[in-house]
Amino acid sequence: xxxxxxxxxxxxxxxxxxxxxxxxxxxxxxxxxxxxxxxxxxxxxxxxxxxxxxxxxxxxxxxxxxxxxxxxxxxxxxxxxxxxxxxxxxxxxxxxxxxxxxxxxxxxxxxxxxxxxxxxxxxxxxxxxxxxxxxxxxxxxxxxxxxxxxxxxxxxxxxxxxxxxxxxxxxxxxxxxxxxxxxxxxxxxxxxxxxxxxxxxxxxxxxxxxxxxxxxxxxxxxxxxxxxxxxxxxxxxxxxxxxxxxxxxxxxxxxxxxxxxxxxxxxxxxxxxxxxxxxxxxxxxxxxxxxxxxxxxxxxxxxxxxxxxxxxxxxxxxxxxxxxxxxxxxxxxx
Amino acid sequence: xxxxxxxxxxxxxxxxxxxxxxxxxxxxxxxxxxxxxxxxxxxxxxxxxxxxxxxxxxxxxxxxxxxxxxxxxxxxxxxxxxxxxxxxxxxxxxxxxxxxxxxxxxxxxxxxxxxxxxxxxxxxxxxxxxxxxxxxxxxxxxxxxxxxxxxxxxxxxxxxxxxxxxxxxxxxxxxxxxxxxxxxxxxxxxxxxxxxxxxxxxxxxxxxxxxxxxxxxxxxxxxxxxxxxxxxxxxxxxxxxxxxxxxxxxxxxxxxxxxxxxxxxxxxxxxxxxxxxxxxxxx
Numbered sequence: 001x002x003x004x005x006x007x008x009x010x011x012x013x014x015x016x017x018x019x020x021x022x023x024x025x026x027x028x029x030x031x032x033x034x035x036x037x038x039x040x041x042x043x044x045x046x047x048x049x050x051x052x053x054x055x056x057x058x059x060x061x062x063x064x065x066x067x068x069x070x071x072x073x074x075x076x077x078x079x080x081x082x083x084x085x086x087x088x089x090x091x092x093x094x095x096x097x098x099x100x101x102x103x104x105x106x107x108x109x110x111x112x113x114x115x116x117x118x119x120x121x122x123x124x125x126x127x128x129x130x131x132x133x134x135x136x137x138x139x140x141x142x143x144x145x146x147x148x149x150x151x152x153x154x155x156x157x158x159x160x161x162x163x164x165x166x167x168x169x170x171x172x173x174x175x176x177x178x179x180x181x182x183x184x185x186x187x188x189x190x191x192x193x194x195x196x197x198x199x200x201x202x203x204x205x206x207x208x209x210x211x212x213x214x215x216x217x218x219x220x221x222x223x224x225x226x227x228x229x230x231x232x233x234x235x236x237x238x239x240x241x242x243x244x245x246x247x248x249x250x251x252x253x254x255x256x257x258x259x260x261x262x263x264x265x266x267x268x269x270x271x272x273x274x275x276x277x278x279x280x281x282x283x284x285x286x287x288x289x290x291x292x293x294x295x296x297x298x299x300x301x302x303x304x305x306x307x308x309x310x311x312x313x314x315x316x317x318x319x320x321x322x323x324x325x326x327x328x329x330x331x332x333x334x
Numbered sequence: 335x336x337x338x339x340x341x342x343x344x345x346x347x348x349x350x351x352x353x354x355x356x357x358x359x360x361x362x363x364x365x366x367x368x369x370x371x372x373x374x375x376x377x378x379x380x381x382x383x384x385x386x387x388x389x390x391x392x393x394x395x396x397x398x399x400x401x402x403x404x405x406x407x408x409x410x411x412x413x414x415x416x417x418x419x420x421x422x423x424x425x426x427x428x429x430x431x432x433x434x435x436x437x438x439x440x441x442x443x444x445x446x447x448x449x450x451x452x453x454x455x456x457x458x459x460x461x462x463x464x465x466x467x468x469x470x471x472x473x474x475x476x477x478x479x480x481x482x483x484x485x486x487x488x489x490x491x492x493x494x495x496x497x498x499x500x501x502x503x504x505x506x507x508x509x510x511x512x513x514x515x516x517x518x519x520x521x522x523x524x525x526x527x528x529x530x531x532x533x534x535x536x537x538x539x540x541x542x543x544x545x546x547x548x549x550x551x552x553x554x555x556x557x558x559x560x561x562x563x564x565x566x567x568x569x570x571x572x573x574x575x576x577x578x579x580x581x582x583x584x585x586x587x588x589x590x591x592x593x594x595x596x597x598x599x600x601x602x603x604x605x606x607x608x609x610x611x612x613x614x615x616x617x
Contacts, residue, residue, distance in 0.1 A: 039524035039525060039526060039527075040495070040524050137615075154388070183387035183388055183551060184387070184551065184552070184553070184592060184595040184596060184597075185387065185591060185592065185595045186387075187595070187597075188595050188597075188611070191608065192608050192611050192612055192615070195608055195612070196612055210524055210525060211525075211597065212525070212599045213596070213597025213598055213599050213604070214597050216597065216598065216599050216600060216601045216603075216604040216605075217597070217601065217603075217604025217605050217607060217608045218604075218608070236601045237601050237602065240599060240600065240601050250526065251525060251526065252599060254525050254526045254528075254529040255525055255599055256525075256528070256529070256532075256552070256554040256555050256558060257554045257596060257597070257598050257599060258553070258554050258557060258581070258593065258596055258598070259598075260554065260557070260558050262557070262558060262577075265533040265536070266529040266532055266533055266558070267529070268526060268529035268530040268533055269526035269529070269530075270530075272494055272496060272497075272526075272527065
C-alpha cells in the first residue's frame with residue numbers, strides 16, 4: 001500500500017477502567033476506500049469519534065494514536081484540532097438534519113464552513129459553494145444554495161452535507177452510516193457519489209456501516225469489528241468470498257438479500273454481543289461461535305496477519321468445522 | 335351490536351377497497367392525498383408485504399386499518415367487521431384481535447414500567463384474568479418470544495434493541511390476536527438481530543396461525559416474509575401479486591427499480607453496477 005494518509009495505531013477508548021474500543025489499527029491511503037463494518041455497540045462509531053477528537057467525557061482515548069500525515073490527532077489541543085477537523089479531515093453523519101442548522105440557508109452554512117477553513121472572502125466562498133453543490137450532483141445549485149434544509153429531500157440534504165465536508169478540500173473523509181437513513185434508490189445514488197468524489201479527488205475515505213451489501217461495492221478493504229476490536233481485516237473480495245473469522249462468516253450469512261432461501265430460517269447468530277465490561281473470558285465471540293473450542297475460552301486470540309489481511313482466531317475457518325456444536329448462548333436473552 | 339356471521343373458509347381476513355386518506359393543509363389549499371384508492375386483501379394465516387419508500391403512504395394505510403386515524407373514503411373489513419362503521423365499544427373489542435408492532439421498540443414501551451407490567455397491560459385493560467393469571471400469561475408470552483422469565487422485572491432501558499422488540503411482539507400477542515401489523519418492525523435492528531426476529535415472526539405465524547400486514551422499505555425482507563406483495567408509491571399501489579410472480583417477473587418499472595437498488599453482498603457484481611451507473615451518469 002502507498003503511504004497512508006490516516007494511520008490509526010492500537011487506538012483504545014475507555015470509560016473509567018472499562019475499555020470500549022480495544023487496540024484498533026487501520027490505515028487508509030490517498031484515494032483508498034476502507035470500510036469499518038460491525039453491529040451497533042461494536043465500537044466502530046467511537047473509533048472514528050476518537051480519531052476526530054469528538055469523544056465526550058466520561059469517554060476518553062486510553063491508548064494508541066491516530067496519525068494524520070505524521071500528526072497524532074489524539075494529542076492535539078482543542079484549538080489545533082479545530083483547524084484540522086472539518087479542514088484536512090471531514091466527517092459526514094447518518095442524519096444530515098442533525099448537522100445542518102434548520103434556521104440557515106444551506107448555501108450560507110456551506111459558505112461559512114469554507115471561509116472558516118480556507119480564508120476565502122464571502123463572495124468567493126459563495127461561488128465555491130455553488131461549484132461544490134454542482135460537484136455533488138445537485139441540479140440548479142445556485143438556487144438550491146438559497147434553500148433551507150427542510151426544503152430539501154433526504155438525499156439532497158446528504159449531498160449538501162457532503163458538499164460542506166468537501167469545502168475545505170480534506171484529505172480524509174469519515175462517513176458514519178451515510179446512507180442508512182435513506183431509501184434504497186437514494187442510498188445507491190449517494191454511494192455512487194461518494195465513490196466518484198473519492199476517485200476524482202484522491203480522497204481517502206472510511207465508511208462505517210452495518211450493511212455488508214453497501215460496503216461490498218464501495219470499499220476496497222474492510223475491517224470487521226466485534227466487541228470493540230477488529231476481528232478480521234481483509235481485501236473486500238477476499239472477505240466476502242472466504243471470510244476467515246467465524247463472526248465475519250456469520251454476519252455475511254445473516255444478511256438479507258434477494259437470494260435468501262425462503263424455505264429455511266435465516267442463519268441468524270444466536271445470542272447478542274457482550275456489553276463492554278462484561279466480555280467473556282477468551283475470544284469475545286466464543287459464546288456465540290459455532291466452532292468454539294476449549295482454547296477459545298482461554299486467552300483472547302491476537303489479531304495476526306493471514307493472507308492479505310489479519311484475523312483474530314486460533315483456527316483456520318473450515319479446519320475446525322468438525323468440532324461444530326451448539327453454541328452456549330442459545331437463548332436470546334443471554 | 336350483533337356478532338357478525340362467521341367467515342367462510344377462504345374469505346380474506348382483511349379486505350381494503352378504494353381506501354382514501356386525505357390530510358387537510360388548511361386555508362384554501364387542496365388537501366394532501368396520502369392514500370389514493372388503495373385496495374388489497376389478506377388471506378388468513380398469510381402475510382401481505384407492503385413495500386414502498388418513505389412518503390409512499392404505506393404507514394398511513396396501516397394507521398387507517400388500525401383506526402389510529404380516520405380514513406377519508408373506501409371500505410375496510412377486518413374479520414367480518416366494517417372497520418369504518420364500528421362504534422367505540424366494539425372497536426375496543428376488535429382491537430384485541432388486531433395488534434401492531436412499530437419500528438422503534440424502545441419508543442413504544444413505557445420506560446417506567448417493568449417488562450412484566452408491559453406484557454400484562456393489554457390483559458388488564460381488557461379485564462382479562464386476575465393478577466396471578468396475568469403474571470403467568472406474561473411469563474408465557476416471554477417464552478413465546480424467546481426470552482427467559484428473568485426479563486419480567488427488567489425495565490425497557492435495560493434491554494437491547496432486539497430484546498425490546500421481542501417484548502413489543504410479546505405484548506402484541508397478549509390478547510391472542512388474529513392480525514398483527516408490523517410497521518418497519520425490523521428496520522432499526524442490526525443484521526444478526528434482524529435475522530433472529532424474522533425467524534421468530536415466521537415461527538409465531540406458523541404456530542399461532544397469525545395473519546401479518548408486513549410493512550417495510552426493504553424488498554429483501556419483504557420477499558422473505560410475504561405470501562403476497564403490494565408495491566406502493568405516491569399513495570397508490572403500482573403493482574401487486576404473489577411473491578413468486580412479483581419477484582420472478584416484476585411488471586412495473588418502479589418495482590424493477592426497487593429490486594435493482596437492493597445491495598448484494600457480492601463485491602465484483604456491486605462494483606460493476608456502480609461503474610455502469612457512473613458511466614451512464616457521465617454520459
